[in-house]
Amino acid sequence: MTPAARLAATVALLSAMEDQPRRPADAVANEFFRARRYIGSSDRRAVSERAWAVVRERLRLDWRLRKLGAEPTARLLVAAQMVLMGGGSLQGVVAAFSEQGPYAEAPLDAEERRVLAALRPPLVRAEMPENLRLNLPDWVMPGFQARFGDALPAAAEAMAEAAPLDLRANLLKTTRDGALAALAAEGIPATPTPFSPWGLRIADRRPILASKAFRDGLVEIQDEGSQLIALLADARPGMRVADYCAGAAGKTLAMAASMNNRGRITACDVSAPRLTGAAQRLRRAGVDNAETHLLEAGDRWAKRRAAQFDRVLVDAPCTGTGTWRRNPDARIRTGEFDLNELVTKQRAILDRAASLVRPGGKLVYATCSVLPEEDEAQVQNLLERRPEFRVVPLQEAWKQSLAALGSVVDTAPGEGDFMALAPHSHGTDGFFCAVLERTEVAVPRSDTTTRASSDPAVT
Numbered sequence: 001m002t003p004a005a006r007l008a009a010t011v012a013l014l015s016a017m018e019d020q021p022r023r024p025a026d027a028v029a030n031e032f033f034r035a036r037r038y039i040g041s042s043d044r045r046a047v048s049e050r051a052w053a054v055v056r057e058r059l060r061l062d063w064r065l066r067k068l069g070a071e072p073t074a075r076l077l078v079a080a081q082m083v084l085m086g087g088g089s090l091q092g093v094v095a096a097f098s099e100q101g102p103y104a105e106a107p108l109d110a111e112e113r114r115v116l117a118a119l120r121p122p123l124v125r126a127e128m129p130e131n132l133r134l135n136l137p138d139w140v141m142p143g144f145q146a147r148f149g150d151a152l153p154a155a156a157e158a159m160a161e162a163a164p165l166d167l168r169a170n171l172l173k174t175t176r177d178g179a180l181a182a183l184a185a186e187g188i189p190a191t192p193t194p195f196s197p198w199g200l201r202i203a204d205r206r207p208i209l210a211s212k213a214f215r216d217g218l219v220e221i222q223d224e225g226s227q228l229i230a231l232l233a234d235a236r237p238g239m240r241v242a243d244y245c246a247g248a249a250g251k252t253l254a255m256a257a258s259m260n261n262r263g264r265i266t267a268c269d270v271s272a273p274r275l276t277g278a279a280q281r282l283r284r285a286g287v288d289n290a291e292t293h294l295l296e297a298g299d300r301w302a303k304r305r306a307a308q309f310d311r312v313l314v315d316a317p318c319t320g321t322g323t324w325r326r327n328p329d330a331r332i333r334t335g336e337f338d339l340n341e342l343v344t345k346q347r348a349i350l351d352r353a354a355s356l357v358r359p360g361g362k363l364v365y366a367t368c369s370v371l372p373e374e375d376e377a378q379v380q381n382l383l384e385r386r387p388e389f390r391v392v393p394l395q396e397a398w399k400q401s402l403a404a405l406g407s408v409v410d411t412a413p414g415e416g417d418f419m420a421l422a423p424h425s426h427g428t429d430g431f432f433c434a435v436l437e438r439t440e441v442a443v444p445r446s447d448t449t450t451r452a453s454s455d456p457a458v459t
């Protein structure tokens with residue numbers, strides 16, 4: 001590709017992302033490149049790098065451009081990124097846009113040049129609002145302040161860094177040491193993760209999907225924080241387990257391994273495509289104690305299984321504010337409206353899932369959000385509605401889970417009632433996890449059973 005064509009492709013990719021603000025940017029990028037197979041791998045890398053650099057800094061680039069009275073078009077965003085972050089001079093950027101060719105952007109017009117001429121690095125300015133200095137959308141500020149307090153700047157900085165690649169050794173096929181050795185034999189150095197007894201960390205990006213260890217099902221890609229949630233679910237051999245929001249079965253896989261393939265897991269979700277993907281992953285990993293169930297409006301599945309499960313995991317749909325290292329576009333894709341909608345949905349899902357837990361069983365509630373409204377507040381509200389549940393404090397839940405595994409890792413990732421992970425404090429994505437135990441023998445109340453299609457728990 002000529003430099004002009006690369007620039008044009010970058011603007012086109014960013015426009016595609018901007019035109020589909022509700023879709024994850026990586027899905028848009030994959031589709032973009034699939035439709036342009038003529039773009040070779042090095043051009044693809046260059047185009048992606050610049051587009052993602054804009055996405056990561058979209059909030060602040062936006063502010064800088066609007067301050068100058070400019071609408072942040074894809075062209076201007078790319079050009080501003082080059083001026084403010086790419087080390088490009090104004091003349092160089094103007095020249096890049098002036099190159100001719102069959103696949104070239106139109107030259108910058110007078111207004112665009114005026115705006116770019118007024119931009120001075122660095123990108124971050126003292127007069128920016130605090131949330132932008134921290135590269136955070138304004139609607140998360142109360143929740144982030146409540147969660148992190150004085151550590152907010154460190155937390156925000158760590159959320160902007162690249163995430164490592166975490167793997168989980170599949171104990172149905174190997175041990176953690178066995179997985180380490182298999183990866184090392186392929187020239188992929190990994191180190192054990194500090195908390196998860198199954199975890200391996202790879203510092204730099206490696207083509208893991210193409211490795212033999214991955215293809216043979218010895219390892220799964222899974223952030224250490226996700227592994228810890230599956231660990232706290234404390235699923236043991238012979239148990240009956242529901243993974244109520246199973247998605248692509250990341251945690252089902254981990255629980256199947258801790259159950260040594262004995263007992264039964266039902267992986268539920270409202271998304272048929274996700275459950276199809278889940279079934280494929282379960283086969284590859286050698287899991288044969290799990291089935292999938294598609295939750296549909298009017299479905300009596302949950303009602304028929306009231307109080308039957310030893311473990312119910314709710315890995316709830318959430319704003320994903322803990323995953324911004326991996327999904328930087330989610331900062332701009334998600335808003336306060338989504339938060340309010342999700343809080344309502346989480347509450348309904350929790351009610352439904354709680355009714356499945358047998359007396360003496362555990363309900364494990366998790367999100368990949370760091371916002372207290374989606375986390376502690378949901379648990380407190382559930383406890384008010386369902387007093388038969390009690391919180392199992394983190395240290396206690398941790399010991400119970402590890403004792404069942406016969407594992408020697410004894411440092412729990414935190415104190416207090418709940419597990420609250422974050423990149424700056426634990427090196428994981430941001431996660432929340434609460435373990436609740438159902439204490440009494442009474443049958444669950446009827447208002448938590450399956451309702452008709454207007455029920456937000458199945459929407």
Ligand SMILES: C[S@@+](CC[C@H](N)C(=O)[O-])C[C@H]1O[C@@H](n2cnc3c(N)ncnc32)[C@H](O)[C@@H]1O
Nearest residue numbers: 245246247248249250251270271315317457458
């Ligand atoms: C955080 S993701 C789950 C990720 C998955 N547990 C994993 O580890 O790979 C949340 C999932 O909840 C599902 N979901 C959304 N609404 C739901 C509902 N009402 N009942 C059950 N699952 C729901 C979504 O389809 C999504 O797959």
